[in-house]
Amino acid sequence: MIQGVIxxxxxxxxxxxxxxxxxxxxxxxxxxxxxxxxxxEGTSVRFNEKTNAKGYKEVDGxxxxxxxGQVAPxxxxxxxxxxxxxxxxxxxAYWDRKETRDLVNDAARELGATRNTALAFxxxxxxxxxxxxxxxxxxxxFLKTLWDKYTKELMGKETKADEEREDVADAAGPDVGDxxxxx
Numbered sequence: 001m002i003q004g005v006i007x008x009x010x011x012x013x014x015x016x017x018x019x020x021x022x023x024x025x026x027x028x029x030x031x032x033x034x035x036x037x038x039x040x041e042g043t044s045v046r047f048n049e050k051t052n053a054k055g056y057k058e059v060d061g062x063x064x065x066x067x068x069g070q071v072a073p074x075x076x077x078x079x080x081x082x083x084x085x086x087x088x089x090x091x092x093a094y095w096d097r098k099e100t101r102d103l104v105n106d107a108a109r110e111l112g113a114t115r116n117t118a119l120a121f122x123x124x125x126x127x128x129x130x131x132x133x134x135x136x137x138x139x140x141x142f143l144k145t146l147w148d149k150y151t152k153e154l155m156g157k158e159t160k161a162d163e164e165r166e167d168v169a170d171a172a173g174p175d176v177g178d179x180x181x182x183x
Contacts, residue, residue: 001046001047001048002024002027002031002049003046004024004025004044005042005045006022006023006038006039006042006043006044007023007024007025007026007041008022008023008041009021009040009041010023010030011037017035018035019033019034019035020032020033020034021033021038030056031049031057031058032052032056032059033058033059034058038059039063039065043067044066044067045066046063046064046066047059047061047062047064048060110155111151111155114151114155115147117150117154118147118150119147122143122147131146
């Protein structure tokens, strides 16, 4: 027989039913009561326990109430102070955090894909000698600058070269431009 003070009560909705469990102060684990609501926190209880087929502890039979406490004494089970969030608030907070994480991850993936594309573009340009490489001492700096330029350009961020091209296109007149006019 197990005896203790209820430290925390938890309810979980499964389908249209609500299932309850509780934890005792100073003891590990939760005890399921099925659809029967257990006594409130701070109540001293005694009961028999059994382990179900899934390995979870359950109350076997009834719960004997020894004393009905008004205030739950402090125990070893960690719980948050203040009002417990409702399930919908907890789910909402989870999705808010997930959305924030996804935005950061998407930006990182976009940057990685853009850098890979810029590297492939530079590799192709080097293969067909589109770029004239400077002296060996400055090649690394030149390639890093080129990589940064194409990464920014592919990300849609304008560089000074983009602004210069727009100025040249504006000065050349309305027929010369981005190359989008196919007629």
